[in-house]
Amino acid sequence: MLHLVKLSVGSGSVEGLRAYVDWRASQIGGGAAPARHVHTTRMVPKRREELLDGGSIYWVIKGQIQARQRLIDIDPFTDVDGVTRCHLVMEPQLIATQWQPKRPFQGWRYLKPEDAPHDLKEGEDSLSADMRGELAALGLL
Numbered sequence: 001m002l003h004l005v006k007l008s009v010g011s012g013s014v015e016g017l018r019a020y021v022d023w024r025a026s027q028i029g030g031g032a033a034p035a036r037h038v039h040t041t042r043m044v045p046k047r048r049e050e051l052l053d054g055g056s057i058y059w060v061i062k063g064q065i066q067a068r069q070r071l072i073d074i075d076p077f078t079d080v081d082g083v084t085r086c087h088l089v090m091e092p093q094l095i096a097t098q099w100q101p102k103r104p105f106q107g108w109r110y111l112k113p114e115d116a117p118h119d120l121k122e123g124e125d126s127l128s129a130d131m132r133g134e135l136a137a138l139g140l141l
Contacts, residue, residue: 002050003111004071004088005102006039008059014067017059018094021069025092036072037092043107044076044086057090058097058111065100065117069093096120 011017021037045051056068073089088108100117 001054001113002047003055003058003068003113003116004045004051004108005058005060005065005111006041006108007104008061008067011059011061013061014094014096017061017067021092021094037069037090039088039090041086041088041108042083044084045074045108045110047110048074056095056116057088057108058116060102063101063104065097065102067094067096068116068119069095 008017011020024037039057051071051074055071057071058065058068061067069090070093071088071090073087075087075089077085077087079085097119098117
């Protein structure tokens with residue numbers, strides 16, 4: 001098993017990313033909840049089998065890994081301009097994780113399972129998103 005880590009550009013919080021995923025689902029599914037969420041990327045992961053063996057995309061929001069989505073397929077394709085691209089297909093469910101600092105980078109990176117943050121259980125995190133953000137900015141999370 002292997003994971004990907006990717007910046008969530010434009011999301012200011014897990015709630016913002018969740019709203020975007022829900023919006024995309026409503027646009028694609030016509031109101032019905034689809035069983036997948038697709039993100040298009042330029043580079044195609046070479047370690048497909050490892051990623052699809054239970055891997056997830058871990059989303060970096062404001063310098064912290066904060067959430068993940070389980071990968072269900074990796075679909076390379078060529079766009080209308082002849083450029084090779086890739087659909088990273090995920091379950092639409094967003095799972096909050098413990099926060100873990102991550103410096104900015106471009107594209108995506110592989111993430112070993114032992115380096116991935118743990119999922120937050122329901123009610124486990126009693127801090128508000130604003131408080132977590134302030135503590136993270138101070139280097140306390």
